[in-house]
Amino acid sequence: MDAAEFRRRGKEMVDYVADYLENIEKRQVYPDVEPGYLRSLIPEEAPLEAESYEDVVKDIERVIMPGAASPACTELETVMLDWLGKMLKLPEDFLAGTEGSGGGVIQGTASEATLIALLAARSKIVKLIQTDHPDRSETDIISKLVAYSSDQAHSSVERAGLIGGVRMKKIPTDSKFSVRGAALQKVLEEDRAAGLIPFFFCATLGTTPSCAFDCITELGPICNAEKIWMHIDAAYAGSAFICPEFRPLLNGIEFADSFNFNPHKWLLVNFDCSAMWVKKRSDIIGAFKIEPLYLKHDHQESGNQSHWQIPLGRRFRSLKMWFVFRMYGLKGLQAYIRKHVGLAKEFESLVKADQRFEISAxxxxxxxxxxxxxxxxxxxxxxxxxxxxxxxxxVPCQLAGKFVLRFAVCARTTESRHVREAWSHISHLASELLQELRH
Amino acid sequence: MDAAEFRRRGKEMVDYVADYLENIEKRQVYPDVEPGYLRSLIPEEAPLEAESYEDVVKDIERVIMPGAASPACTELETVMLDWLGKMLKLPEDFLAGTEGSGGGVIQGTASEATLIALLAARSKIVKLIQTDHPDRSETDIISKLVAYSSDQAHSSVERAGLIGGVRMKKIPTDSKFSVRGAALQKVLEEDRAAGLIPFFFCATLGTTPSCAFDCITELGPICNAEKIWMHIDAAYAGSAFICPEFRPLLNGIEFADSFNFNPHKWLLVNFDCSAMWVKKRSDIIGAFKIEPLYLKHDHQESGNQSHWQIPLGRRFRSLKMWFVFRMYGLKGLQAYIRKHVGLAKEFESLVKADQRFEISAxxxxxxxxxxxxxxxxxxxxxxxxxxxxxxxxxVPCQLAGKFVLRFAVCARTTESRHVREAWSHISHLASELLQELRH
Incomplete structure (x- = not known):
């Protein structure tokens, strides 16, 4: 949508909101739909081709308004996470469908998703150990727990350990800044020998410093064999997996217990929108569910995403996904990802052509x-x-002791000319600097 | 603002956004303001009288745009929380000002604020105990900690204990559903005698079931003497404290370490916007601060609210407060609160006039x-x-074993006629029911 269409559509939407407010008393206070009503009203998958704005907006009255804010908010979110999961070709286990035991939920940020996964894993291991040893206290078990991540993992992973009150260890990475199976195995053996209980591994696909990928095809089987919850944080890189050529980067996902990435980072959905999937909804719900009378209702079993997150209140963020997926279509979104990767490759070529510079990852x-x-x-x-x-x-980073500059292509409107201008600017400043140093 | 003005202003705003997008390349990539630039550009307090929309919107270019999203987002938030704190007549300790050690931050919901307070208190007590006993492990200390709340407290308080991995005990309330000092004192003595470490008390002002108020003038001195962090959750009721006649309900706030209420519940700010203040910013920051190179910048010490919350990413929610406070003025907001209380009193009179019913709180x-x-x-x-x-x-509740109906006045557009219609509807359904039962 260009600025001219935005002006027109934005104003139509303002009128829609004003009409709604002016006529609110004509609407029903409480919806009379049955749980699951929404899924049958929309397709099972995101469209391949872009749809028109008219088509999307007219579905608001047909699909959303009969379910008001609730249950429409919960139901659209569940279906949108299924749509997105299919776009990524997630294993069936992660989808809710009508009968699945997995499913997705929107969190605010990857930090929250990591924390939720760690807390669910903590709750699960405590229950598991207490089944065999009913006398062992929760605090005693927690005091022995240990969680792991890459030494390249985002600071939010360390923070999740801090909040969860568990030890968090960093696994050293290889020359490509990737955690390999052997490195994890070694630490696990040491920790088990020391009487600790490994329970959680957060793998990163697309690290913040250098966009490195942990080797989840090696790590997953180890985690599964050792009954360690494997969470995958693909906050930035996840959006790329909608393209078949990048989907192999997600191979090994079948071993994971939970997976997360941020459509608000690179899939044109405005902040905040962090998509999280779990194989077993019951693992997450079991860690958080507390249900007083004022939260009870007639459809208790039909899903309440408040049990999937830290806040109780929820915004209607899935509307953003629904609009974006339909107005771009899968093809449009793939084209967007490919364009950005192409621009990064273009910048890489410019750097490589200049002997004064080196590529660091x-x-x-x-x-x-x-x-x-x-x-x-x-x-x-x-x-x-x-x-x-x-x-x-x-924004810089440290890679193997080296201070490194990071050029990130991430704005919707970035074109080749911006990349070339940026390089010419950097190159000019470098020339000035090197010349000064020679004098 | 009525619907007609909303149509006009909404469309102007759509044009503003479109203009911004069309001309984005003319704007500076990175702001050149100094930390603290924003405070001097706006008044020190919210206006008493309503301002016009024009006045507010023209300040966007003057105040916000020079600071872009960052640091404007952080700085406006700090100042808005000071404005709101002054509206509530919070003790000076809770305000940031230019030199204060306290201050406010926007969280998503009261659940998050309670959790953050509990985690900060946990971190503080662990450090305190380790100062005297350096050999005592964090997990050992945590295993002895105990947190408290009213038996009427919201389920999110229990959940915060669950997430923080600490014991959480409910203090019995008196006949008004209020926690009194003696009740807390009794449990503290028992727990200390049993070798536990009391560290956190969450007082509620305006409980969810019946809008009861814990007696913080009694509880506060006990918490202070026993070095227990007192957090006050006034999620719903807090908005009312902007009216002098309701401010006495907040007496005792001077004993608290942290305080929270939700302007999104009853102060006309759209969801989500939960305002949290602490007396010592360093307590909160100390519990969460982890700083990798890619988050470092030249103004490290000037405030980074990511250390005050669980997510790292932040939305620009203080804009909502700025607009609402100015377009209503303090007087307009007070009138709004008083109107709703008046409507509730009107409903109460209708109930009291009907001998078949009783008021439960x-x-x-x-x-x-x-x-x-x-x-x-x-x-x-x-x-x-x-x-x-x-x-x-x-939505119902249980009060002292009784199943109770709750009539909540909470919509912006509620008028006396709605309250009377609702009562006539309830009264009619009650008549039908009682008649059926007689036959």
């Missing part, structure tokens, strides 16, 4: 890690100059 | 707890009929 998706050949100090000065000039903004 | 704000004199079964049937008719919707 494989360019797999939309992130290019690069640096001037030379000291960390040199690169720190370059970054400072780039950011002080305020034409572009780069 | 003091009507202090916008909630009326009532029931038919008679059995719980009778009231359960009445509720079912009321809700099946779908003209109004009531």
């Amino acid at each position: 494989d360019v797999v998706l939309g992130l290019v890690c690069f640096r001037l050949k030379g000291s960390n100090e040199l690169n720190e000065i370059l970054l400072k100059r780039i950011n002080s000039a305020r034409k572009i903004h780069l | 003091d009507v202090v704000l916008g909630l009326v707890c009532f029931r038919l004199k008679g059995s719980n079964e009778l009231n359960e049937i009445l509720l079912k009929r009321i809700n099946s008719a779908r003209k109004i919707h009531l």
